[in-house]
């Protein structure tokens with residue numbers, strides 16, 4: 001024993017001993033790290049490739065209005081050729097591109113929904129590129145907007161939220177409505193659940209943002225369940241006419257003008273043609 005330690009201490013004094021120990025230590029630590037740590041390197045490489053693909057697509061299809069680095073472009077007149085996209089998030093790009101709103105065909109009051117120009121993979125790449133420029137809402141996962149097995153209760157809750165938050169623009173039956181300056185809130189009939197979720201996350205154009213602390217993810221899903229529920233029903237119209245389903249004000253107005261107006265006309269006719277007049 002004593003002999004061994006004497007030998008070791010003799011070696012320790014060797015000029016290279018420190019270096020050997022250091023290298024050994026580093027080697028062990030490195031090996032341990034490699035076995036324990038996740039493998040971010042591959043994921044990163046795939047992500048970087050996606051971002052690079054997205055940048056290429058962006059330069060060709062979007063930069064003319066939004067700028068090479070998505071910094072936005074101002075026209076000489078001071079209006080925006082395209083707004084900056086830094087921080088709008090992947091959800092905004094996915095919404096705009098997969099509903100065909102972007103690339104905008106020509107500048108106008110509002111980019112209309114049309115057939116998408118990009119494939120799903122290209123859209124994902126564009127979204128990854130824009131998301132790499134600044135943090136913003138991510139594309140929702142399928143379970144976030146899965147409304148299929150919503151309970152009756154959840155649909156009712158969704159209906160309440162719908163009536164307080166959405167009907168002012170989208171109408172009671174989700175058929176949409178006009179807004180000032182040639183803009184409009186579109187009909188939501190047939191809109192993908194994913195696009196509904198994204199619209200609430202990002203608030204396109206005049207639409208307010210319903211962030212998670214204003215409307216929880218569960219409530220967003222309930223609203224979707226309610227709108228889908230509306231869609232599936234043929235709206236019954238027990239009174240006869242739907243009157244454009246514009247809600248109580250228009251229906252009340254209709255009642256006043258046509259109902260009371262009609263009564264007034266009948267009354268006038270009766271007094272004009274009644275038995276007493278003939279006397």
Ligand code: HEC
Nearest residue numbers: 061062065081082083088092093096102103104110111126
């Ligand atoms: C002809 C010009 C034009 C082109 C091309 C264009 N955009 Fe836009 N983009 C606009 C304008 C103008 C707006 C703002 C008006 C609106 O939202 O309808 C906008 C809005 C957006 C928004 C919403 C920003 C926000 O604040 O939520 C996103 C995201 C977007 N564009 C992405 C793209 C992508 C991705 C492309 C390429 C595939 C593209 N755009 C091509 C003009 C353009």
Ligand code: HEC
Nearest residue numbers: 099113165166169184185186191195196199204205206207
């Ligand atoms: C202040 C008016 C306003 C309110 C309130 C509003 N929206 Fe919107 N919404 C709009 C406008 C305007 C657009 C179209 C934006 C565009 O085309 O860029 C829109 C677009 C949408 C779309 C996209 C439809 C499509 O064709 O792709 C969905 C989905 C949507 N809204 C759902 C909702 C829901 C759900 C609520 C309530 C939680 C709501 N909106 C509240 C104005 C509104």
